[in-house]
Amino acid sequence: MKMLYYGGTIHTMEDKEQAEALLVENGVIAAVGKYERLQARAKDAAQIDLDGRVLLPAFIDAHSHFSGAAYAMLQAPLGETVNFAEIEAALTRFIADNHMPDGQWVVGKGYDQNALVEQRHPTREILDRVSSRHPIMLVHQSGHMGVFNTLALELLGVTPDTPTPEGGAIGRENGCLTGYMEENAFLQYQQKVPAPDLADLMDACRRAQQLYASYGIATVQEGMMPESLVGLYQALLTHQKLELDVVAYPGVDVLDEICDAFPEAVRRYDRHFKLGGCKMFLDGSPQGRTAWLRAPYADAPDGYRGYPTMTDDALRQALTTAYRSGMQPLAHCNGDAAAAQYLSAVAEMERSRSDFRELRPVMIHAQLLAPDQMEEVARLGIIPSFFIAHIHQWGDVHLRNLGPERASCISAAGSALSHGIPFTFHQDTPVLPPDMLHTIWCAVERVTKDGVTLGGDERIPVMDALRAVTVNAARQYFEEARKGSLRPGKTADLVLLDADPLAVPPERLRDIRVLETVKVGETIFRA
Template sequence: MDILFENGTIRTLERNSPDAQALLVRNGRIAAVGGRTAVEDQTGIDVRRVDLAGRTLLPAFLDAHSHFTAVANQFLQVSLEGCTSWADMQDRIRDYIRRERIPAGQWVTAQGYDHNLLSERRHPDRLCLDAAAPDNPVVICHQSGHMGVFNTAALERLGVTAQTPAPAGGVIGRENGTLTGYMEENAFLEFQKRVPMRPLESFLAAYRKAQDLYASYGITTVQEGLLRRELVPLYQALLADGSLKLDVVAYGDPEGAEAARQAFPESVRQYHRRFKLGGYKMFLDGSPQGRTAWLRRPYQGEQEYRGYGTLTDAEVLDMVRRAGTDGMQLLAHCNGDAACAQYLAALDAAAREGVDLAALRPVMIHAQLLGRDQLPEVRRLGVIPSFFVAHVYHWGDVHLENLGPGRAEAISPAGSAAEKGIPFTFHQDAPVIRPDMLETVWCAVNRVTRQGRVLGREERVDVRTALEAVTVHAAYQYFEETDKGTLAPGKQADLVILDRDPLAVPQEELRDIRVLETWKDGVPIFCREA
């Protein structure tokens, strides 16, 4: 059956093509787009007409970086989002244990707290969590995903003692020789992955809920931003279940990527059952709001502390070489400008050795403090920065405290990148924040903090450029520009219907636009109830 969209605003986002009056879908792809009469003349006998009724049709959004399994996992955890004190967090954990009837001895996991928003202005400790759950091992994850806290029972289950050494690039919190329960970066990630997973059936249901969440924000392509070996059996079950309705692109650490290559040989760099192994992922530092991002100059108020890196220069170069040898794309988490410098130096060295960077399309994830002086090198090496630009709103005021006004105003330098002709993308790093693309577009265009301060006026971009970052350039980042990102004949019919036109509303109202419907391959997968 042909599907004809008409009577609304159709924004193709094709730079050299006008917007359209009608769009025709056939067999899951766009068959025609343009003037109403010309498109209607190409319809077959059996046609379903979709009356846009003045609403706006756009290409669906692509998630340039998030953690699909972690988004699913949040449906199986205690949410600490919005907590303002240690007592709030304790109440949430107690209520969860009581409501879900969690038996003594069973693990309890929680996520989403931000110490910057707590009245104590610091992370809780194991004793705080012991009081909330005296009979259960507990781990809570910071909203950034880079740090967290274990209670006493959890530390004992994991075999962590006061003598346990911290992995390189990580911290195990100690005070007067006693464990505090706090860990950050590689230490937290290492012990967090040893926490037992929930039953498979629970995870499959959570994956379905996660897909519904992404689709409700107009997203049809999502990312598994760190595929570890432990997650491969989950993906085997997920693909066998046949419940993927979104395209999922995975990037693994060396062990995870190798396990995925063995498990899904038909999914390497191409979709099979909506899953694709896109490449490799590495972490070079932490988070600026957690003061673990690696900076070229010390944090505000510090004499020497600049955060820290997580890999040596040799390890980073080896990873770039491996990506080149294997023909796999490489994503590097770089928040601080020192981490960005390390990545750029490794890419430059690899290029001089003969690695074809243009074929890899290397991505710099977050690029929060990527320096304006580093942008020429970004362009020369063909690096795609994927900015977490919503940081401006969610943590801009914290960055002012941690970095001072000069550096804080320059975070996510999208305006400067656009001036230099550098293609970039935007993301939300879900579940760090919800995968709300229209909020991200609003952030990029307005750059307003929670407290109402404009942060980095010169780094604002216009609405079309912001939309291209989550459609056109995101498709390019995934090597999918011939299939996704714009509304053009032959491309997949991945579509989103909005209640208003983002290119016509006042820019202050962008985040108030609602996603009404999301279509994947010409099939509606989300429809907002009236």
């Protein structure tokens, strides 16, 4: 099958080069250049007139949780709730609308205590008012904390005497459980919640792929793959249900088991699935006040700075495991203290293993990676992947939690750019929708929900923001030879937009619409 695209703006992302036409043959870019030359070369190609619209390489998701996006399709959405009463009503309506029998787990996703009138997390008593016959779990928008009702705690075996896992917290008040948990404690018990029916999950994965594709994304990430997802992915591969490329990062503790389960997918694609590396958590989230900071939170008279979730020894051991396995390390670091811990551990690895940088270690989120740490990031060859949409979504919260000086350095892409660091962007879906154009707008404008410009010096040009979600993201995945730009020999992963990001006023970037997404030459989404 041959297709010749022409009649619009084609940004190749190859040294800012534009082209008149692009020829695709059998899912691969065959030629890029002048329309007349390509037309003469492929007279039998299907002619696709862009009609003045804009063609780019498809966007690449540098970090998210694909299965989390699928699970969210089966959960009660709480992102728009503004108080406890609305949370109760949303959960009650979800149970009724889905005819959920007694005993079936109910999961609510996306509440944020910063957006609630009460300015605090719900409690188990509030969830008990929804139902005492359904175990209920709420998942915070960050994914780092949540709340269980009484029945859920009983089924999970959590009592007031249950020890708190290191690097986590279990809420207690006057010797009683509040239902709230965070970080390692929440993640530990969240993984014990029974999974939905496999058929429902498979259908949710189909819908999740359509969600990503609707935002122009053709490659996604499974950012923390537990062993419990092996069965789901085996079913997806067996039935060839993946249209998008999925790059998975198991936790270090289950890396060997998951590699054994998918031997054909280790560092290479098998039916659109690849094990790309291994994941580790070093701290929590700044909006949840669990990110590990070098200086205390702005309003913390007790000097509270958040806390680490891994010891130095555990981190060194994890990086050693990654090195011995030849797997890329992907480390969650939000606070600057967590970033410092990662930088120190990577530097130690490189001193004894000079080829460690060939693994292209990644720092995920890098929210408070500070300008004074950029030189070391560049020296070590670490790729920061900024969750830059935080600026709009939680920028006003960061101003309260961190003060204006530190908040202005959130997602310091401008500093990274000045140091020549090839950074990437992500949305941590399902934390936020995988809206790359909104993310590009955030990087270029840096405006909070309240209209505050947060760190104007850290703004970057549109082209560099586009590179973060195309060329640089392909490099992060070791796929720069086949993705990220439009040149002969690369995979025909394309996105068609209704306006040119390089031509519209910056404030209009988030209004650009994705019209079509093409994966290996086949349209997988059309508006």
